[in-house]
Amino acid sequence: MDLSAVQAALSDKSYSTLAPLCDDLLLQTASRGATTDEWPYAVHLLAHLYLNDLNSARFFWKSLSQEVKNARPELVAVWRIGQCLWNRDYAGVYTAVQGFEWGPDLADFITAFLESYRKRIFQLLTSAYSTISVPDVAHFMGMSEEDATNYAVENGWSLDASTKMLTVKKAKAQTNQKLDASKLQRLTECVFHLEH
Template sequence: MSIWKCCCDFVCSNSARFLWKSIPSSIKESQPEVTAVWKIGQKLWLRDYAGVHEAIRGFDWTQELQTLVAAFSELYTKEMFQLLLSAYSTISIKDTALFLGMNEDDATNYVLQQGWTVDPASQMLIVKKQPVVTEQKLDPSKLQRLTEYVFHLEH
């Protein structure tokens, strides 16, 4: 299970709300980063995809948390891209930018690098579906039959 899935499952559970309620007000008031992280959690809970990016950018994170928040933001953007990839065959540039938390030019460049194209007539992005890779497992009985067949041909 990915860290992303664990975070989302926790944030979208009642446990997150109970944790928030159990944090003393004095900590919430003296530690503004706690409140800022909670805002991100609320946006995740509400599936406000653009709001998550706004909450991340809307706070001046301390040096200690900047790396963690930047890593989360990058992972969140990648997950949103995967969501778009699986859910859409075409999507507007504006909607793509909202999901990815970018301006329209940056979002367009991001998806074009992933092989998507822009329909010049409609100005819609055409999603390039990734090929589904299925891993075939070798059945030992099939290998045994093939070995016996080759052996039979040689003798």
């Protein structure tokens, strides 16, 4: 089985390409009847989590034999992260990541996953709150209160030190592009020609 494309994607840190790549390679391998003893199961599962594709991650996990799960502790550790994501246990994701000694194949990928996850959580907080306490941000972001405050302030939020409350800086709403009369005229003519 040739896993050079998977290794290249990991080396290039092209993590968003890994899930479809692994899916295709695994199907090709299975269709040839080749063994999958050396398959990078943990990388494959983490690739789906990296894309926030929880349904595919669950399907992949359920498709694995108990023998495969028992033989690969790193795979089980990645699945713990998936379970936390599925259950919306935001702080549990960080605990699951920090609770395992990741091998060299996954260490950089795990770091990239956490960065991506933190950005998603920060965007959720930005859209859901106008003000939020520092301890709550720290909880959701898996950081110390000081680090969470610094992260928020660096991203444009403001801190009221006396109340330990952060004021969220909302992203500016995109304005709709106005359609000029000439474009509207061309669209009308096109529709007219299609109807007649």
